[in-house]
Amino acid sequence: MASLDPRKAGPLAMAPVAALLVVGFLVPLVLVAWLSLMPERTFGLDAGLTLANYATAFEDGYIVPLGWSLFFAAATTAICLLVAWPMAKTLARRGSAFALVVTILVALPIFVSESVRLFGTALFLMPRGGILAGSLNALFGFQVGSILYTKTATLLGLVYVYLPFALFPMILGLSQVPRDQVEAARDLGASRWQVLREVELPNAMPGLLIGGLLVFVLAFGANTEANILGGQSVAVITKSIDQRFSYAQDWPLGSALTILVCAITAAVVFPVLERIDLDRLLRR
Amino acid sequence: MSARPETEPGLRPRQLFTALVVVLLYLPIVSVVLASLANTRYLIFPHRVWTLDAYAEAIGQYTTAHLHATSFKIALVVALISVALAIPGALAFARYRWRGRRLYQRAILLPVFFPQPVLGLALLVALSAAGIVPDWRTAVFAHLVWVVPIVTLVISIRLYGFDPAQEEAAYDLGATRLQAFREVTLPAIAPGIVSGALFAFLLSWSNLPLSMYTTGADTTLPEWLYSRMATNYSPQVPAIAVLSVAASALAVVAVLFLRALRRAVGRRRTTSSEASTLAHPARATP
Numbered sequence: 422m423a424s425l426d427p428r429k430a431g432p433l434a435m436a437p438v439a440a441l442l443v444v445g446f447l448v449p450l451v452l453v454a455w456l457s458l459m460p461e462r463t464f465g466l467d468a469g470l471t472l473a474n475y476a477t478a479f480e481d482g483y484i485v486p487l488g489w490s491l492f493f494a495a496a497t498t499a500i501c502l503l504v505a506w507p508m509a510k511t512l513a514r515r516g517s518a519f520a521l522v523v524t525i526l527v528a529l530p531i532f533v534s535e536s537v538r539l540f541g542t543a544l545f546l547m548p549r550g551g552i553l554a555g556s557l558n559a560l561f562g563f564q565v566g567s568i569l570y571t572k573t574a575t576l577l578g579l580v581y582v583y584l585p586f587a588l589f590p591m592i593l594g595l596s597q598v599p600r601d602q603v604e605a606a607r608d609l610g611a612s613r614w615q616v617l618r619e620v621e622l623p624n625a626m627p628g629l630l631i632g633g634l635l636v637f638v639l640a641f642g643a644n645t646e647a648n649i650l651g652g653q654s655v656a657v658i659t660k661s662i663d664q665r666f667s668y669a670q671d672w673p674l675g676s677a678l679t680i681l682v683c684a685i686t687a688a689v690v691f692p693v694l695e696r697i698d699l700d701r702l703l704r705r
Numbered sequence: 706m707s708a709r710p711e712t713e714p715g716l717r718p719r720q721l722f723t724a725l726v727v728v729l730l731y732l733p734i735v736s737v738v739l740a741s742l743a744n745t746r747y748l749i750f751p752h753r754v755w756t757l758d759a760y761a762e763a764i765g766q767y768t769t770a771h772l773h774a775t776s777f778k779i780a781l782v783v784a785l786i787s788v789a790l791a792i793p794g795a796l797a798f799a800r801y802r803w804r805g806r807r808l809y810q811r812a813i814l815l816p817v818f819f820p821q822p823v824l825g826l827a828l829l830v831a832l833s834a835a836g837i838v839p840d841w842r843t844a845v846f847a848h849l850v851w852v853v854p855i856v857t858l859v860i861s862i863r864l865y866g867f868d869p870a871q872e873e874a875a876y877d878l879g880a881t882r883l884q885a886f887r888e889v890t891l892p893a894i895a896p897g898i899v900s901g902a903l904f905a906f907l908l909s910w911s912n913l914p915l916s917m918y919t920t921g922a923d924t925t926l927p928e929w930l931y932s933r934m935a936t937n938y939s940p941q942v943p944a945i946a947v948l949s950v951a952a953s954a955l956a957v958v959a960v961l962f963l964r965a966l967r968r969a970v971g972r973r974r975t976t977s978s979e980a981s982t983l984a985h986p987a988r989a990t991p
Binding site (some may be wrong): 428430431432435437445446449452453456463464468512526530532535536537540541545554556559584634635639642644659662667672679686690694699 | 720722726730731732733735739751769798799802804806810811818820823826853854857865911927931943953957
């Protein structure tokens with residue numbers, strides 16, 4: 422028979438990707454984990470094992486930037502899901518020209534660099550001569566304050582950058598809500614709230630979960646938003662890690678903090694991925 | 706019963722809200738364009754003089770060309786390699802039924818569901834342990850770790866819509882495995898491959914967090930913009946940002962154009978063969 426046994430074809434076909442993931446993902450993380458067990462400020466990998474870096478991580482107050490990162494991640498996820506839901510309901514309708522155009526318009530900025538988009542946000546929010554403040558002053562003659570370099574600006578930037586990541590899986594999920602079920606529920610006298618809770622949410626849940634998870638994880642590890650829009654007002658954990666690696670030249674402590682971030686990420690990602698049927702979600 | 710879009714509650718406000726959010730999404734990009742049209746050292750909007758000077762200066766500069774060349778080189782290599790890896794990767798993801806497929810489907814998502822700055826740093830640690838000095842080639846590798854899973858998903862979505870029975874039919878007609886793949890499967894998933902390559906190019910082109918740690922002495926466009934927006938601001942910085950976006954938009958337009966062209970050529974071919982079949986009905990019978 423010409424066809425190769427699919428049980429053998431699978432492992433063969435995935436081998437290149439698997440090799441990439443082992444060398445480019447698994448091995449680096451194992452190395453970081455190992456480095457986190459080295460004495461502080463060492464660069465080698467052959468000193469005695471110690472948990473001192475993890476103790477330092479807690480004693481030196483790194484729990485604060487970790488907390489801020491978690492807060493930003495949770496707030497960004499909540500806001501993105503709330504904003505994306507009505508949008509997804511509009512955009513999940515097949516065959517609507519409005520939906521098609523808007524979907525493309527929302528997708529395009531994903532491919533514009535974060536640097537450019539956050540730079541633009543900063544230019545927009547800048548005090549006095551900024552795009553917003555300058556326009557308001559020139560048009561209506563009044564001065565406005567600026568939220569640039571605050572935690573609010575950081576949160577705004579996070580929502581702006583990660584909204585599409587909540588939206589697109591949600592559209593995917595919502596397009597799997599059977600329309601006749603919604604119609605039937607309405608005909609049987611269900612309220613909008615009941616339709617939402619009993620029909621739409623359960624059917625759209627895989628998309629919601631994937632989207633929410635993506636936003637949470639990406640926002641949790643983001644540092645450019647805080648750097649560009651937050652200024653000195655907030656330190657997030659990835660900024661602390663970056664400083665340990667660069668200015669402080671303390672790679673073991675930086676690694677320990679990295680492992681903490683990985684552990685939290687894994688604790689969120691694994692249970693959700695476990696629950697989702699990817700075949701069903703991706704098949705249209 | 707037919708659909709009733711008019712009577713569905715809350716449709717209008719929802720569309721309005723959606724349109725509003727889209728406008729907000731474009732405000733920062735519009736702001737970059739507006740800021741680039743000045744000739745003042747600092748941004749004082751609205752500009753007293755509106756000018757394209759910054760573009761004229763930026764285009765003439767070696768830095769602009771060099772940054773674009775570095776980013777282009779990385780993005781092109783990433784697009785080519787990621788498609789080569791992701792085609793078999795997607796077959797294993799969506800097409801073949803094999804033990805371990807569920808695990809593979811989840812493992813491949815891990816780099817996507819992972820903070821990119823952390824991945825960049827981990828790769829930096831690994832490179833240093835291996836004694837490799839980072840440059841644009843290590844950045845290619847870093848981008849691949851993140852882009853290949855995404856391209857695999859893009860091609861997989863296309864593969865789910867492909868009926869494997871078509872391939873079986875090719876085998877029954879005596880095609881070899883390679884022939885069946887080249888003549889049946891590949892054309893069917895070609896749009897997915899093109900989108901995947903485009904995705905890979907654009908994601909690599911615009912990536913900041915991975916490049917930041919893995920380019921070494923080389924500098925990509927997003928890195929340069931990131932470093933210059935904090936210090937050394939001038940209207941040239943937004944101008945180069947606009948140029949970089951225009952360059953990636955050009956890539957999208959080029960792909961769309963090629964696709965439209967191919968479709969037009971394909972249509973002409975089928976219509977002309979139909980015409981000749983009509984003219985010489987005898988030739989149509991095998």
